[in-house]
Amino acid sequence: MEFLKDPLKVVADWLLGIFTSWGIPEIFAQVLIGFLGVLILLSVLMLLDIFLVWVERKVVSRFQDRIGPNRVGPFGLVQPLADIIKLLIKEDTTPEGADRIVYNIAPLLSMMSVLILWAIVPLAPTMLGVDLNVGALYLIAAGAISTLSIIMAGWASNNKYALIGAFRQVAVMVSFEIPMLTVLLIPTIFARSMGMSAITQNQDVWYVFLTPLGALIFLIAAIAELGRAPFDMGEAESELVSGYNIEYSGMKFGMFYAGELLHAFTFGGFWAILFFGGYRFFGLEQVSAFLAVAVIVFKGMVGYWVIMWIKYTVLRIRIDHMLAFNWKFLTPLSFVLLMVTALLNAILAGTSSWVYISVMFLSNILIGWISLEVARAHSRREREKVEGMKKVVTT
Amino acid sequence: MSQWFYIGLFFLVGLIIPFGAIGFAWILGPKKPNPIKQTTYECGIETVGDAWVQFKAQYYIFALVFLIFDVETVFLFPWAVKLSQLGLFAVIEGIVFILILIVGLVYTWRKGMLEWA
Numbered sequence: 001m002e003f004l005k006d007p008l009k010v011v012a013d014w015l016l017g018i019f020t021s022w023g024i025p026e027i028f029a030q031v032l033i034g035f036l037g038v039l040i041l042l043s044v045l046m047l048l049d050i051f052l053v054w055v056e057r058k059v060v061s062r063f064q065d066r067i068g069p070n071r072v073g074p075f076g077l078v079q080p081l082a083d084i085i086k087l088l089i090k091e092d093t094t095p096e097g098a099d100r101i102v103y104n105i106a107p108l109l110s111m112m113s114v115l116i117l118w119a120i121v122p123l124a125p126t127m128l129g130v131d132l133n134v135g136a137l138y139l140i141a142a143g144a145i146s147t148l149s150i151i152m153a154g155w156a157s158n159n160k161y162a163l164i165g166a167f168r169q170v171a172v173m174v175s176f177e178i179p180m181l182t183v184l185l186i187p188t189i190f191a192r193s194m195g196m197s198a199i200t201q202n203q204d205v206w207y208v209f210l211t212p213l214g215a216l217i218f219l220i221a222a223i224a225e226l227g228r229a230p231f232d233m234g235e236a237e238s239e240l241v242s243g244y245n246i247e248y249s250g251m252k253f254g255m256f257y258a259g260e261l262l263h264a265f266t267f268g269g270f271w272a273i274l275f276f277g278g279y280r281f282f283g284l285e286q287v288s289a290f291l292a293v294a295v296i297v298f299k300g301m302v303g304y305w306v307i308m309w310i311k312y313t314v315l316r317i318r319i320d321h322m323l324a325f326n327w328k329f330l331t332p333l334s335f336v337l338l339m340v341t342a343l344l345n346a347i348l349a350g351t352s353s354w355v356y357i358s359v360m361f362l363s364n365i366l367i368g369w370i371s372l373e374v375a376r377a378h379s380r381r382e383r384e385k386v387e388g389m390k391k392v393v394t395t
Numbered sequence: 396m397s398q399w400f401y402i403g404l405f406f407l408v409g410l411i412i413p414f415g416a417i418g419f420a421w422i423l424g425p426k427k428p429n430p431i432k433q434t435t436y437e438c439g440i441e442t443v444g445d446a447w448v449q450f451k452a453q454y455y456i457f458a459l460v461f462l463i464f465d466v467e468t469v470f471l472f473p474w475a476v477k478l479s480q481l482g483l484f485a486v487i488e489g490i491v492f493i494l495i496l497i498v499g500l501v502y503t504w505r506k507g508m509l510e511w512a
Contacts, residue, residue, distance in 0.1 A: 034401055038408045046412060088420045096433045097445070108413045115409035119402055130401045137472060138402075159435045160446045167454050174461040181468045188475040246436060251420030255413050320511030323457060327500070327509045331464075335497055338471075339490045342478060346486040349479070 109149035124292035165243025169234025176224035200278035268303025
């Protein structure tokens with residue numbers, strides 16, 4: 001039963017026994033085991049990534065009333081493998097005048113920025129890469145590397161479309177990082193820790209009930225961070241063709257594509273960890289570590305599905321509207337939410353948990369409603385202004 | 396062993412995996428470059444001039460505004476972690492800090508820096 005509870009430790013001890021019996025010093029054996037563990041986790045993620053290609057294509061075709069891939073293998077499940085073989089045997093072209101070094105590093109960084117996020121994902125109470133006590137900051141820092149890879153790709157391609165796409169994408173990513181950072185502070189206040197593991201363990205009540213508005217702002221900011229529709233102005237197929245990765249071909253393009261999909265799934269997972277209890281599900285995580293992993297993968301998939309749902313339902317927003325929405329609405333709203341949460345958290349310190357939860361929940365709903373009313377009144381004024389101008393023109 | 400050692404391992408393996416995939420594709424793929432193939436793709440029209448030109452300055456201003464907020468919100472994390480132990484006074488202090496941040500936002504807004512002009 002020890003294996004079901006804590007499989008990583010059992011396997012690690014077993015391997016350590018083998019390695020030391022071979023005469024490898026213990027410190028090297030530890031390093032080797034750590035390396036193997038990381039390699040296996042990330043390889044499994046890459047396999048999952050291949051499966052995500054199939055999921056994405058199948059779901060989008062259902063949203064658009066199509067069938068999607070169904071020829072290669074049962075339900076088209078082998079389709080992504082065929083795609084990979086195609087990507088592998090494609091010629092890798094470099095445009096003339098490109099900055100070769102930067103051009104080649106960008107796809108590596110794009111993939112790496114996603115993979116390193118999994119260092120802090122708690123998969124089960126006993127299964128996690130690193131229980132970092134600055135997890136929330138690490139999440140933001142890893143996101144900054146993905147921003148860097150995009151500006152590198154756009155700049156080094158020596159292509160105007162790529163450059164414009166990268167400018168837009170980076171402007172959106174850095175702008176929406178502010179509400180995301182601010183909202184990340186709210187689970188930190190509740191859990192009294194920045195560590196993902198501590199945040200998960202503190203969620204006897206899912207934080208989505210304490211801060212529904214915070215969860216919503218995090219989702220919006222995450223979608224913008226991913227550069228997915230409705231915030232995909234950086235890719236904008238109809239005008240920029242493909243945006244920052246336009247000049248990439250073969251596996252380098254594959255790295256950007258796979259990185260984007262895995263990033264979406266990862267943010268689905270972080271949404272689940274921060275607001276939906278992570279691997280916790282009615283004590284199921286205590287039974288076996290494997291069940292806990294199943295729970296968090298399922299929750300991550302649900303989050304990913306919500307992101308896809310929004311992507312294929314909502315229209316693309318113009319870049320100036322997008323940035324105005326962030327700086328004039330989302331950022332002030334997230335700051336107000338943070339201040340109210342901090343204040344209520346101090347005032348309600350001694351009360352029972354039911355009072356605490358219901359007051360937090362109602363305050364969130366109230367803030368959301370007031371902000372929507374303010375936005376509505378503002379848009380009504382703007383509309384009247386435009387209509388007034390039209391009347392002047394026609395008369 | 397230090398936690399940061401494992402973070403380093405994640406960085407290393409996270410670079411090795413895409414490097415391996417791209418390297419494998421480089422071995423398998425054909426290599427027949429020619430001048431037409433390597434021209435910049437602009438929907439079939441011949442490229443005029445370099446892409447590395449001065450572009451809209453507005454993006455730079457957004458980056459500047461971001462930088463101010465990003466650096467200052469990082470200061471809030473230690474405050475948020477210790478908030479429950481510090482009591483009402485620290486909360487008020489934090490709120491004053493956030494209000495100063497908001498004054499910065501309002502200033503940028505009133506200056507018209509958030510407009511797409």
